[in-house]
Amino acid sequence: MVVDLIFIVLAIFAIGGGVGMILFAQPMYSALSLIVCLMALGGVFALLSAPFLFMVQIILYAGAIITLLLFIIMFLNIKNDELPDEPNKIVTIAIGAVLLIPFNILILKAFNTFPDKPMNILGNDFGDIHSFGIELFRGWLVPFELISMLLLAALVGAVVYARKEKIDG
Amino acid sequence: MSNSLLAWIVLIPLLSSVTLGLMYLYSIKISKIPNYIFSIFALSAPFLSFAIGILFFLKMIGNDDIFVYEAYKWLSVDGYNMYMGFMADRLSIFMVLFVTFVGGFIHIYASGYMKDDEGYGKFFFYFNLFLASMLLLVLGYSPIIMFMGWEGVGLCSYFLISYYYEDSENVKAGNKAFIANRVGDLGFIVAMITMFYYAGADGLDFAHLEIGLASVPTNVLTFIGCALFVGAIGKSAQIPLYVWLPDAMAGPTPVSALIHAATMVTAGLYMVARFHFLYDLIPNVGLFIAYIGAASALFAAVIATKQTDIKKILAYSTMSQLGYMFIAVGLGGYSVGIFHVFTHAFFKALLFMGAGAIIVTLHHEQNIFKMGGMKNRTPLIYITMLVATLAIAGIPPFAGFFSKDEILLTAYNSGEYFIWGVGVFTAILTSYYMFRLLFVVFHGTNYEKNRELHPLSKSITIPLVVLAIGSILSGFIGVPELLGGHNMIGVWLLNFGEHSIHVGHSAQWYLMGINVFAAVVGILIAYKKFFKYDMRIEPEQSGLIWNKFYIDELYDRVIVQKFKKLSLFISYRIDVKVLDMIVMQLSKNFIKSGYVIARLQNANTRFYAFFMLVGISVMSTYLLIVMR
Amino acid sequence: MADSLLSYITLAMILFSIGFLGVISRKNIFIIYMSIELMLNAINIIFVALGRYNESTGPQVIAMIVIAIAAAEAAVFLSLIVVLYRKKKSLNTDLFTSLKQKDFSNE
Numbered sequence: 083m084v085v086d087l088i089f090i091v092l093a094i095f096a097i098g099g100g101v102g103m104i105l106f107a108q109p110m111y112s113a114l115s116l117i118v119c120l121m122a123l124g125g126v127f128a129l130l131s132a133p134f135l136f137m138v139q140i141i142l143y144a145g146a147i148i149t150l151l152l153f154i155i156m157f158l159n160i161k162n163d164e165l166p167d168e169p170n171k172i173v174t175i176a177i178g179a180v181l182l183i184p185f186n187i188l189i190l191k192a193f194n195t196f197p198d199k200p201m202n203i204l205g206n207d208f209g210d211i212h213s214f215g216i217e218l219f220r221g222w223l224v225p226f227e228l229i230s231m232l233l234l235a236a237l238v239g240a241v242v243y244a245r246k247e248k249i250d251g
Numbered sequence: 252m253s254n255s256l257l258a259w260i261v262l263i264p265l266l267s268s269v270t271l272g273l274m275y276l277y278s279i280k281i282s283k284i285p286n287y288i289f290s291i292f293a294l295s296a297p298f299l300s301f302a303i304g305i306l307f308f309l310k311m312i313g314n315d316d317i318f319v320y321e322a323y324k325w326l327s328v329d330g331y332n333m334y335m336g337f338m339a340d341r342l343s344i345f346m347v348l349f350v351t352f353v354g355g356f357i358h359i360y361a362s363g364y365m366k367d368d369e370g371y372g373k374f375f376f377y378f379n380l381f382l383a384s385m386l387l388l389v390l391g392y393s394p395i396i397m398f399m400g401w402e403g404v405g406l407c408s409y410f411l412i413s414y415y416y417e418d419s420e421n422v423k424a425g426n427k428a429f430i431a432n433r434v435g436d437l438g439f440i441v442a443m444i445t446m447f448y449y450a451g452a453d454g455l456d457f458a459h460l461e462i463g464l465a466s467v468p469t470n471v472l473t474f475i476g477c478a479l480f481v482g483a484i485g486k487s488a489q490i491p492l493y494v495w496l497p498d499a500m501a502g503p504t505p506v507s508a509l510i511h512a513a514t515m516v517t518a519g520l521y522m523v524a525r526f527h528f529l530y531d532l533i534p535n536v537g538l539f540i541a542y543i544g545a546a547s548a549l550f551a552a553v554i555a556t557k558q559t560d561i562k563k564i565l566a567y568s569t570m571s572q573l574g575y576m577f578i579a580v581g582l583g584g585y586s587v588g589i590f591h592v593f594t595h596a597f598f599k600a601l602l603f604m605g606a607g608a609i610i611v612t613l614h615h616e617q618n619i620f621k622m623g624g625m626k627n628r629t630p631l632i633y634i635t636m637l638v639a640t641l642a643i644a645g646i647p648p649f650a651g652f653f654s655k656d657e658i659l660l661t662a663y664n665s666g667e668y669f670i671w672g673v674g675v676f677t678a679i680l681t682s683y684y685m686f687r688l689l690f691v692v693f694h695g696t697n698y699e700k701n702r703e704l705h706p707l708s709k710s711i712t713i714p715l716v717v718l719a720i721g722s723i724l725s726g727f728i729g730v731p732e733l734l735g736g737h738n739m740i741g742v743w744l745l746n747f748g749e750h751s752i753h754v755g756h757s758a759q760w761y762l763m764g765i766n767v768f769a770a771v772v773g774i775l776i777a778y779k780k781f782f783k784y785d786m787r788i789e790p791e792q793s794g795l796i797w798n799k800f801y802i803d804e805l806y807d808r809v810i811v812q813k814f815k816k817l818s819l820f821i822s823y824r825i826d827v828k829v830l831d832m833i834v835m836q837l838s839k840n841f842i843k844s845g846y847v848i849a850r851l852q853n854a855n856t857r858f859y860a861f862f863m864l865v866g867i868s869v870m871s872t873y874l875l876i877v878m879r
Numbered sequence: 880m881a882d883s884l885l886s887y888i889t890l891a892m893i894l895f896s897i898g899f900l901g902v903i904s905r906k907n908i909f910i911i912y913m914s915i916e917l918m919l920n921a922i923n924i925i926f927v928a929l930g931r932y933n934e935s936t937g938p939q940v941i942a943m944i945v946i947a948i949a950a951a952e953a954a955v956f957l958s959l960i961v962v963l964y965r966k967k968k969s970l971n972t973d974l975f976t977s978l979k980q981k982d983f984s985n986e
Binding site: 085086089093096097100101103104107109112113116119120123126127130131132134135138139142143146147150151154155157158160164165166167168170171174175178179182185186189190193194196198199200201202204208209213214217218221222225226229232233235236237239240243244 | 887952
């Protein structure tokens with residue numbers, strides 16, 4: 083019962099945040115809506131017996147990525163009248179929504195065929211840091227290493243982009 | 252001696268012509284080959300074929316043999332086979348013999364006539380190719396093979412008439428010949444198809460057709476007979492497809508001698524004789540053929556009385572004599588017609604060759620009113636041409652008398668008195684215009700006595716003599732029983748349908764006398780007008796007859812101009828405006844639509860994402876609907 | 880309601896759709912970036928829900944890898960935005976069209 087309620091509240095926050103994100107004209111407000119949404123999603127993770135992931139979501143996503151985003155937004159110092167003109171925003175959203183309906187129905191129909199299983203919170207250290215770490219470093223070692231290389235590449239790329247401006251300037 | 256030798260009769264001239272062609276190419280591209288090497292090949296071919304023909308002829312004396320040689324399977328469709336086959340029966344061997352004999356001497360004449368010409372090798376390539384086609388036509392064992400030869404002679408006639416191609420008038424004459432022949436060929440093809448459809452179930456050779464056609468309804472037979480005759484009209488220059496023959500005189504004289512006197516123009520005759528089994532069944536068509544022949548004979552003779560070009564006179568004379576031959580075959584006298592073909596080959600070829608000799612001697616002068624008094628200056632030519640003119644006029648004992656007499660007897664015998672009367676009147680005209688030619692050219696006074704004569708080589712004069720002897724002697728193969736002869740040619744070609752002679756002996760004497768009388772009348776009129784002709788008097792060059800009854804102009808206005816306009820219309824209006832327009836517009840629109848589609852790539856990522864969404868949506872709907 | 884897989888999936892699909900609509904309809908490049916992040920998060924939810932459904936930790940690991948990738952992408956994306964802003968002095972994605980098909984219609 084309580085769990086249902088928590089889920090519904092979290093869902094409302096998530097969806098509300100998402101809608102707000104795409105409807106606000108100013109990027110700052112959109113980013114703040116996105117933070118709300120991501121926090122709610124972290125809560126959903128917790129509901130799904132993934133406590134480690136809940137923490138990672140908060141720390142990484144809401145903490146690091148959005149912070150970086152906000153930093154760039156404020157760095158570029160956009161005035162209100164420099165924002166691009168978007169006259170057909172609502173119309174396009176409406177058309178897109180209509181077009182997306184069949185896709186959603188398809189996916190949901192597919193998932194409907196799954197047999198019913200309980201989805202309550204498991205207690206036995208499922209999704210704990212310990213078991214998560216064992217899973218990661220046992221079965222998923224190679225992707226782990228590859229991720230590190232990916233991060234290195236991203237780092238270098240970001241630096242190159244920033245550097246190039248300096249040479250030109 | 253196997254039957255395959257039959258194929259060699261055709262193959263020898265064919266191989267010779269190919270060799271000559273290759274040698275000629277070699278001689279113009281790499282290094283020149285002297286004329287006598289060409290002559291060796293070219294002149295031996297007809298006489299070799301003649302020799303093989305004699306071999307077969309000897310085997311056929313005294314019996315009724317027919318030699319058939321099927322060389323190879325040419326077409327095989329669904330079990331129906333057509334072979335490249337040769338057939339030698341009495342008619343075709345007879346044709347082979349005189350075609351190769353007369354043709355061989357014309358080759359010798361041509362080697363002297365054309366000896367200064369640049370394209371000597373090319374000329375003999377065409378000449379031998381023509382001979383091969385004619386022999387194929389005569390020896391073919393089915394109408395299809397005959398048609399191959401038929402087309403071949405038409406083609407070679409075009410090549411040879413347009414031989415002096417630098418002058419576009421000659422090429423136009425060649426075109427005219429080919430096109431008029433083509434119109435006739437259409438008739439032949441239609442007839443062949445109809446024959447195949449109705450009677451060709453067992454095979455398309457003459458033997459099977461003879462059996463098959465007996466059971467075909469008469470109206471179909473009439474159609475076939477008329478269509479075949481259309482082909483003969485084109486090839487043998489009868490009314491209305493004769494217009495090419497006078498213009499064909501633009502070619503060198505040996506060409507006129509060989510093709511338009513002795514061989515190609517007689518192909519139509521041969522065809523009617525070969526299809527005797529068909530024409531025996533439809534005497535009405537035969538009567539029509541005889542009327543056309545009579546009309547052509549009279550028409551041509553009238554025009555010839557006023558012509559001034561020596562070769563044109565002879566051309567119209569050929570047309571007129573061909574008309575006589577068609578009178579004969581039309582009324583069922585096939586052997587009579589072929590007899591006249593035989594004698595005509597000798598004296599007409601001789602006349603053309605003599606005319607060519609005169610023309611060369613007088614430095615290419617062709618107007619008879621500019622010649623005159625040649626009797627003393629070129630006596631050999633005079634004597635030979637006198638012989639030929641007597642023969643064509645029908646004076647006994649020269650050849651033309653016997654054959655012409657037989658023709659008119661056939662006409663009288665069939666009860667066609669009108670045709671007989673036309674024939675007699677035309678005989679008067681024939682002897683009139685031929686002696687007019689003789690007197691004007693050889694007698695009379697020439698006011699240019701001091702013109703140097705161009706010398707003539709032996710190769711020109713010897714064939715003249717040979718053919719003159721032939722013109723005298725060739726009549727004797729057909730002497731009728733009336734005069735004590737055995738009518739050898741009638742006997743030889745007996746199985747080609749001879750009507751029995753109803754006319755009594757005394758009537759035959761009368762008819763013979765009328766013929767001789769007509770010829771003499773013509774000579775006398777010509778004598779009075781032209782024997783002492785004063786060359787300074789220019790003859791009148793106007794009037795209906797001199798303008799050939801304006802038939803050429805009529806054809807031009809009614810047919811040729813209309814076709815020209817139509818072709819111009821199609822090529823400039825329809826082709827350029829309509830068809831090009833359609834094709835170009837199609838391609839332009841294709842390219843334009845390409846550009847329109849290319850504009851989809853506007854580098855706007857959101858745009859692309861939107862279309863991805865559209866795609867996903869469509870696929871999902873599809874999957875939802877299909878996969879319940 | 881929290882007991883069924885389907886509700887989680889529904890939530891994820893709704894978020895995904897919202898994110899997709901954001902990509903299509905907005906011209907502001909920041910919004911586009913944020914919509915992409917939202918889509919990634921929606922996919923994460925599906926992964927974790929299926930992991931809970933099958934009681935396996937594998938999908939959770941995958942989800943974390945996705946988050947790591949999103950972080951890398953953020954770095955590159957945002958520096959790219961800075962570069963592009965310096966180029967065109969505007970945040971309008973419709974202006975970056977130098978790859979478009981040249982107009983040859985008047986050939």
